[in-house]
Amino acid sequence: MASLSSSVTSRSYRSGYLGSFSPLKGSNRQRPLSFLSASPRGLSSHELCIRFQRNSTRSSVFMQDGAIVTNSNSTESASSLKGLKEEVLSVLSQEAAKVGEGSDGQSQSTVSITVVGASGDLAKKKIFPALFALYYEDCLPEHFTIFGYSRSKMTDGELRHMVSKTLTCRIDKRANCGEKMEEFLKRCFYHSGQYDSQEHFTELDKKLKEHEAGRMSNRLFYLSIPPNIFVDAVKCASSSASSVNGWTRVIVEKPFGRDSETSAALTNSLKQYLEEDQIFRIDHYLGKELVENLSVLRFSNLIFEPLWSRQYIRNVQFIFSEDFGTEGRGGYFDHYGIIRDIMQNHLLQILALFAMETPVSLDAEDIRNEKVKVLRSMRPIQVEDVVIGQYKSHTKGGVTYPGYTDDKTVPKGSLTPTFAAAALFIDNARWDGVPFLMKAGKALHTRRAEIRVQFRHVPGNLYNRNNTGCDLDKATNELVIRVQPDEAIYLKVNNKVPGLGMRLDRSNLNLLYSARYSKEIPDAYERLLLDAIEGERRLFIRSDELDAAWSLFTPLLKEIEEKKRIPEYYPYGSRGPVGAHYLAAKHKVQWGDISLDQ
Ligand SMILES: NC(=O)C1=CN([C@@H]2O[C@H](COP(=O)(O)OP(=O)(O)OC[C@H]3O[C@@H](n4cnc5c(N)ncnc54)[C@H](OP(=O)(O)O)[C@@H]3O)[C@@H](O)[C@H]2O)C=CC1
Ligand SMILES: O=C1O[C@H](COP(=O)(O)O)[C@@H](O)[C@H](O)[C@H]1O
Numbered sequence: 361m362a363s364l365s366s367s368v369t370s371r372s373y374r375s376g377y378l379g380s381f382s383p384l385k386g387s388n389r390q391r392p393l394s395f396l397s398a399s400p401r402g403l404s405s406h407e408l409c410i411r412f413q414r415n416s417t418r419s420s421v422f423m424q425d426g427a428i429v430t431n432s433n434s435t436e437s438a439s440s441l442k443g444l445k446e447e448v449l450s451v452l453s454q455e456a457a458k459v460g461e462g463s464d465g466q467s468q469s470t471v472s473i474t475v476v477g478a479s480g481d482l483a484k485k486k487i488f489p490a491l492f493a494l495y496y497e498d499c500l501p502e503h504f505t506i507f508g509y510s511r512s513k514m515t516d517g518e519l520r521h522m523v524s525k526t527l528t529c530r531i532d533k534r535a536n537c538g539e540k541m542e543e544f545l546k547r548c549f550y551h552s553g554q555y556d557s558q559e560h561f562t563e564l565d566k567k568l569k570e571h572e573a574g575r576m577s578n579r580l581f582y583l584s585i586p587p588n589i590f591v592d593a594v595k596c597a598s599s600s601a602s603s604v605n606g607w608t609r610v611i612v613e614k615p616f617g618r619d620s621e622t623s624a625a626l627t628n629s630l631k632q633y634l635e636e637d638q639i640f641r642i643d644h645y646l647g648k649e650l651v652e653n654l655s656v657l658r659f660s661n662l663i664f665e666p667l668w669s670r671q672y673i674r675n676v677q678f679i680f681s682e683d684f685g686t687e688g689r690g691g692y693f694d695h696y697g698i699i700r701d702i703m704q705n706h707l708l709q710i711l712a713l714f715a716m717e718t719p720v721s722l723d724a725e726d727i728r729n730e731k732v733k734v735l736r737s738m739r740p741i742q743v744e745d746v747v748i749g750q751y752k753s754h755t756k757g758g759v760t761y762p763g764y765t766d767d768k769t770v771p772k773g774s775l776t777p778t779f780a781a782a783a784l785f786i787d788n789a790r791w792d793g794v795p796f797l798m799k800a801g802k803a804l805h806t807r808r809a810e811i812r813v814q815f816r817h818v819p820g821n822l823y824n825r826n827n828t829g830c831d832l833d834k835a836t837n838e839l840v841i842r843v844q845p846d847e848a849i850y851l852k853v854n855n856k857v858p859g860l861g862m863r864l865d866r867s868n869l870n871l872l873y874s875a876r877y878s879k880e881i882p883d884a885y886e887r888l889l890l891d892a893i894e895g896e897r898r899l900f901i902r903s904d905e906l907d908a909a910w911s912l913f914t915p916l917l918k919e920i921e922e923k924k925r926i927p928e929y930y931p932y933g934s935r936g937p938v939g940a941h942y943l944a945a946k947h948k949v950q951w952g953d954i955s956l957d958q
Contacts, residue, residue, distance in 0.1 A: 739786070
């Protein structure tokens with residue numbers, strides 16, 4: 361086995377050792393393995409970690425002296441492991457033949473990542489730091505180059521300086537951080553150009569080719585620019601700077617239009633230059649760790665899936681709140697409002713994942729098919745089932761916080777909602793009659809994103825008949841998936857207070873991530889960038905999902921905007937408009953985030 365290990369080492373499949381070990385499950389056996397990466401990094405020379413994918417499940421195996429080592433709770437039988445080993449070896453040798461090897465023993469493919477709009481807020485705040493984190497974790501391919509592209513005039517050195525200010529290292533691996541940053545920054549370059557200039561993209565292409573040095577080139581363009589220039593940039597990138605011998609992919613940031621019509625127009629324009637499978641529409645909430653965990657929780661625990669229906673679930677709540685306003689982004693925000701900014705994408709995507717039927721497999725298309733079915737089964741949203749609000753100035757502790765329209769970039773008298781609450785329904789057999797409540801707001805009292813599942817009360821509950829200190833019709837079980845901050849999954853249960861008497865209490869069975877795992881949780885952008893590089897589409901939005909999402913919200917938005925509905929004003933830093941409580945009460949629901957034992 362030493363020979364296999366060293367031959368793979370010499371091919372420098374350096375990326376991809378994520379340290380995870382998840383043995384293949386028998387149910388996934390029907391489709392062939394596809395190779396992702398292999399790495400001896402951090403392991404001794406007779407050990408190797410290989411990442412691969414079957415359907416859309418990515419797994420890793422450790423091979424030690426030629427044998428596959430599984431963890432203690434593996435369900436793989438000895439004979440299936442032997443089959444797996446043969447399959448892994450065969451995939452590795454095919455991969456080696458495909459990639460080829462230069463005379464210097466280096467692999468022949470390269471990935472060039474161009475951040476279009478590199479001078480902007482998102483690029484600085486999220487994209488470059490995420491790329492560095494991937495580099496730091498050895499997840500980027502051996503040959504990669506990063507280019508910043510925007511109109512601002514900058515030298516490579518100035519871009520590196522700008523990027524360096526936002527880079528941080530993972531808490532658990534600060535050791536060689538400075539060195540890694542230096543190495544990373546050396547791989548970053550800049551090209552200044554207009555977004556609609558074929559000539560400037562041709563210049564970029566020339567520079568990319570110099571860096572690619574004749575290797576097979578794969579190119580990823582991240583459009584971190586305002587939406588009105590998406591199409592110009594895609595047109596120029598695809599006609600003047602796409603790869604001639606590898607893949608070309610484009611990550612598109614939201615907003616994907618303002619309504620059904622503009623979204624369809626954007627999709628049609630993009631498809632003049634790109635195939636659907638080249639377009640990666642990002643919704644960064646799908647890359648959040650706890651959103652990823654939603655399906656794992658449901659489909660890998662027997663105790664949840666049987667309860668996941670109208671029979672046991674009373675209501676589901678999707679709550680997003682931020683404790684700051686739109687300061688600095690007022691110009692963008694006023695054109696969209698909270699319903700388009702958060703509900704139509706982030707919260708609706710989570711809802712679709714939550715409510716979908718069991719997909720045939722973890723394959724991207726199987727999952728996205730199920731999500732689309734949920735979206736298409738949704739009842740049109742009634743305007744009476746929606747509350748909108750806007751924050752106003754508020755003074756607290758001697759500090760005055762500005763109202764939404766105090767921002768100079770917001771038109772005076774704007775009616776754009778900065779808060780919305782809505783009751784939605786899925787008209788299918790599983791969810792008939794179950795209210796799915798959404799609430800999203802800016803400038804509220806806290807920053808939080810969570811999913812709350814409130815279960816029905818226990819029929820004929822014995823403990824209701826006695827004076828046990830608890831109203832068990834109210835104290836029902838609740839499952840909370842706290843997406844951020846302080847990621848956690850907890851289940852509220854009723855239990856007996858210890859002692860000789862019989863009093864009941866509510867407690868949390870709590871999986872608090874920071875207590876359970878010492879490893880820092882990766883940022884959503886890291887996962888999504890890595891997926892785009894690896895061609896994994898599961899966490900990106902397909903065009904029919906987007907159409908279905910807009911079909912749901914467009915009539916509502918038109919009605920609110922055409923009728924110039926006045927938002928309910930709420931003080932900066934408060935819990936939002938009281939109307940949200942009436943809306944919940946109308947559907948016999950109490951928001952979980954306002955109860956005393958949250
Ligand atoms: N910032 C965030 O937190 C989030 C942003 N997004 C989306 O990501 C994308 C990028 O966001 P963000 O970085 O905040 O955007 P910015 O407004 O910072 O714009 C990015 C860059 O685009 C160029 N640019 C800005 N306005 C124009 C214009 N009118 N015409 C031509 N070029 C322009 C500027 O570069 P230069 O002048 O150098 O060319 C700017 O640095 C947007 O689509 C946004 O909606 C999505 C989620 C969150
Ligand atoms: O897409 C957006 O998301 C951010 C919130 O993202 P988070 O990861 O920090 O929770 C929001 O502030 C912004 O308005 C919106 O466009």
